[in-house]
Amino acid sequence: MIRSRILSRAMLLPVFSLLFCLLVVGGPSAKASVAEPLDHMKKAVDEIMVILQDEKLAQPESREQRRALVTRIIEKNFDFHEMSMRTLARHWKGRTVEEQDRFVELFSKLLENTYITKIDTYAGEEVVFKKQAIKGDKAIVYSHLIRKNVETPIDYRLKSSSDKWMVYDVVIEGVSLVRNYRTQFESILQKEKFPVLLERIEEKIKQNDAALLEQ
Amino acid sequence: MSSMVFAGVTSFDDDAALDGEVAAVAISDPLEPINRAFFQFNDKLYFWVVKPVAQGYSYFLAEDVRICVRDFFHNLLAPVRIVNSLLQGKVKSSGIETARFLINSTVGIAGLADPARREFGLAIQDEDLGQTLGVYGVGEGIYLCWPFFGPSNVRDTVGLVGDAFLSPMTYITSSDFGAGVGAKAGSSVNDVSLTIGDYETFKASAIDPYIALRDAYFQYRRKEIRDDSGVKESLYLSRVENGAVQESGGAEVEALQGQEASADSFFVQIGTTVDIEVAMNMQEQLRMLHRVSLVKVYDRGAYKYYGVRVPAGKIFETAKKEEQKLCALGFVESRVVQ
Numbered sequence: 001m002i003r004s005r006i007l008s009r010a011m012l013l014p015v016f017s018l019l020f021c022l023l024v025v026g027g028p029s030a031k032a033s034v035a036e037p038l039d040h041m042k043k044a045v046d047e048i049m050v051i052l053q054d055e056k057l058a059q060p061e062s063r064e065q066r067r068a069l070v071t072r073i074i075e076k077n078f079d080f081h082e083m084s085m086r087t088l089a090r091h092w093k094g095r096t097v098e099e100q101d102r103f104v105e106l107f108s109k110l111l112e113n114t115y116i117t118k119i120d121t122y123a124g125e126e127v128v129f130k131k132q133a134i135k136g137d138k139a140i141v142y143s144h145l146i147r148k149n150v151e152t153p154i155d156y157r158l159k160s161s162s163d164k165w166m167v168y169d170v171v172i173e174g175v176s177l178v179r180n181y182r183t184q185f186e187s188i189l190q191k192e193k194f195p196v197l198l199e200r201i202e203e204k205i206k207q208n209d210a211a212l213l214e215q
Numbered sequence: 216m217s218s219m220v221f222a223g224v225t226s227f228d229d230d231a232a233l234d235g236e237v238a239a240v241a242i243s244d245p246l247e248p249i250n251r252a253f254f255q256f257n258d259k260l261y262f263w264v265v266k267p268v269a270q271g272y273s274y275f276l277a278e279d280v281r282i283c284v285r286d287f288f289h290n291l292l293a294p295v296r297i298v299n300s301l302l303q304g305k306v307k308s309s310g311i312e313t314a315r316f317l318i319n320s321t322v323g324i325a326g327l328a329d330p331a332r333r334e335f336g337l338a339i340q341d342e343d344l345g346q347t348l349g350v351y352g353v354g355e356g357i358y359l360c361w362p363f364f365g366p367s368n369v370r371d372t373v374g375l376v377g378d379a380f381l382s383p384m385t386y387i388t389s390s391d392f393g394a395g396v397g398a399k400a401g402s403s404v405n406d407v408s409l410t411i412g413d414y415e416t417f418k419a420s421a422i423d424p425y426i427a428l429r430d431a432y433f434q435y436r437r438k439e440i441r442d443d444s445g446v447k448e449s450l451y452l453s454r455v456e457n458g459a460v461q462e463s464g465g466a467e468v469e470a471l472q473g474q475e476a477s478a479d480s481f482f483v484q485i486g487t488t489v490d491i492e493v494a495m496n497m498q499e500q501l502r503m504l505h506r507v508s509l510v511k512v513y514d515r516g517a518y519k520y521y522g523v524r525v526p527a528g529k530i531f532e533t534a535k536k537e538e539q540k541l542c543a544l545g546f547v548e549s550r551v552v553q
Contacts, residue, residue, distance in 0.1 A: 114420035121412050148409055149282055149329065151338075174438025175431045183242075183430040184423045200422050208419050 037139035037158050038132040040165045044077045045127050045143075052122045067116050074115065079166035080108035082159060086168065087181040091189055099194060106201045107181075113208045123147075127154075139165060242433050243357045250360040254425050257365055261407075261414060269408040281408055283327040288402040289339075290319050290326025294381040299342035303350045308340040315339070341439065345374030349440035358429055366432035 035043075048070055051057060057066040084104040085092050092100065130142040141156045157169040169178040188197050244250065273281065293316035300309035315331040323330045331337040348370050349355075356369025367375065379385045388395025421427035 110420070110422075114416060117419060118416055148278070149286075149332075173435055175434040179434060180427055180430050181422075184421065184426045187426050188423060197422075204419075204422055211419065 035165070036132065037134060037156075037160075037165045038129055038141050041077075041141045041143070041156055041158070041167075042129050044073060045129075047073050049127070052119065063120065067119065070119055071112055071116065074112060075108075077167055078108075078111075079159065079161070079168050080104055080111070082166070082168040083107070083111075083178060086178045087185060089182050089186070091185065091194070095194065099198075102198060103201075106198060106205065109205050110201055110208075113205060113212065117208070117212060137161075242429060243355075244429065245357055246359065250358065250429075251425050253360045253362045254428070256362050257360070258418075258424075260363070265404060265407050266411065269404050269411060272404055273408040273411075276408075278409070281405055284402070284405045285409060286319070286323075286329050287326045288405070290316065290323070291383050292381075293319075295344075295378045296340055296342045298381055299344055299347045299378075300340055302344075302347045303342065305340070305342070308342065311337050312340050312342075343371075343374055344377040345371035345436070346440050348374055349436070355433070355436070358433075360429075366428055368432075368436075371436065 051066060051069050051073075054066075056062060057069070081104050084100070084107045087107065088095070088103065095103070126146040128144045128146065130144060132142070133140045137160045139158045139160070141158065143154050143156070145152045145154050152173055155171040156167050157171065158165040159168050160166075169176055171177070185197060188200065276284075293312055296312045297309050297316065300306075300312055314335070315337050318331040318335065318337070319326045319329055322328075332339070353370050355371075359367045359369065359372060361367055361372070364375070384395055384399055387398060417427070418424050
């Protein structure tokens with residue numbers, strides 16, 4: 001009796017997984033299978049934590065490898081295109097596709113290389129996920145970063161595209177990253193032409209790269 | 216009048232920004248050249264003086280000790296937080312801060328440890344006079360970047376001076392100037408020693424660090440002021456034009472809510488197709504009549520709309536009355552958003 005129940009459950013499993021696959025493939029209904037945004041963020045941050053806590057990877061000679069591993073997770077979970085659009089705001093529309101692509105490329109490079117320097121100084125920080133709010137294709141995941149007994153609230157804003165949640169803004173202590181860059185770019189573009197902005201970002205990346213090499 | 220419920224707790228980001236609205240109230244910074252000079256001064260002060268001192272200091276003192284020092288100075292400022300919580304009518308917050316002060320000053324050995332948080336789960340209630348003034352509807356005034364003190368604005372500077380009366384450090388300074396300034400500098404160096412690298416990362420990430428800091432300060436203070444009262448109410452008004460109701464879509468309301476509506480103020484949004492001057496006059500009238508302030512002007516070709524904020528500290532019923540007054544001015548269709 002017991003045995004047959006286990007057996008039938010075991011048989012159900014492939015059926016379920018098949019169903020699951022169908023759902024994923026099956027267009028609009030795919031939403032049903034998208035992970036909860038909080039779980040999604042938690043998984044991504046856990047993956048990064050595993051890398052950061054790996055003592056082998058923390059050695060100076062594996063620094064490059066560690067950076068590359070973390071960058072890969074970031075690229076999988078951050079929607080740099082959406083972020084770029086939102087930071088350029090009203091200046092996005094007037095740009096050519098080439099200019100837009102170049103901007104996305106530079107802006108994501110800038111974010112990655114500043115985030116990466118933070119990773120090198122990782123010292124036992126913890127992340128606690130609190131709650132989530134979902135509305136339509138948008139979500140906010142609320143978390144706290146705990147460092148030296150100080151809790152810093154960090155909210156991730158996510159958007160679901162086709163099959164997964166992607167981060168398009170990070171709000172630290174009430175300060176939105178996208179808004180902060182938007183204000184900077186707006187002020188620069190009031191005085192300068194678009195290529196000048198691109199140059200300034202490029203220059204910043206070069207400076208940061210040089211500083212990274214010095215370490 | 217119909218009631219609309221917005222799912223979720225907050226503020227889903229600013230999609231409207233993509234369509235190119237004009238922010239009518241940006242950060243006012245007429246003293247930018249001077250502020251930039253002081254920003255540079257603080258920057259050099261950090262790299263040439265504070266950072267090396269903090270690094271030397273942290274070489275001699277273990278991190279645990281430095282965390283104790285930080286908590287000690289923080290505990291000294293409990294009166295500031297208690298009084299300001301009370302001034303904002305946050306009885307619970309002032310109770311928490313009082314309990315924290317009592318526990319940490321005794322069990323926590325003069326505030327060197329923070330058992331109130333660790334053992335009793337009582338979190339710090341960050342309140343100051345600048346925030347209190349903000350809650351009562353006092354505007355930020357122009358942006359100021361002070362040498363030594365860093366980013367601020369007129370309101371928060373007034374707040375800082377007011378709070379100084381509640382700080383024991385002020386009384387040390389008045390009896391022994393050197394000791395007071397020394398204690399203040401010591402506490403700053405101690406704080407910096409715990410966060411070395413943060414300013415560097417901030418500078419590395421910013422294309423224009425001056426603007427980045429100014430905006431971060433603005434956003435951060437806005438968040439602190441609208442914090443934790445748990446009330447999320449706003450008004451949404453539209454106007455009837457040529458027999459048809461002119462109103463803006465949910466996404467726009469949402470975007471406005473995200474940026475401007477807050478726990479302690481009500482948001483009134485007015486849709487209109489009249490030209491900008493007429494609308495501005497209307498705003499002025501509203502401002503005089505109801506002490507509301509203009510938040511934003513959105514321009515979408517033929518259709519413009521305006522967001523105004525009802526002063527903070529008013530309850531929902533009051534906001535509804537405000538709304539009725541607005542209806543008398545010609546805003547026929549209205550909604551209450553909660």
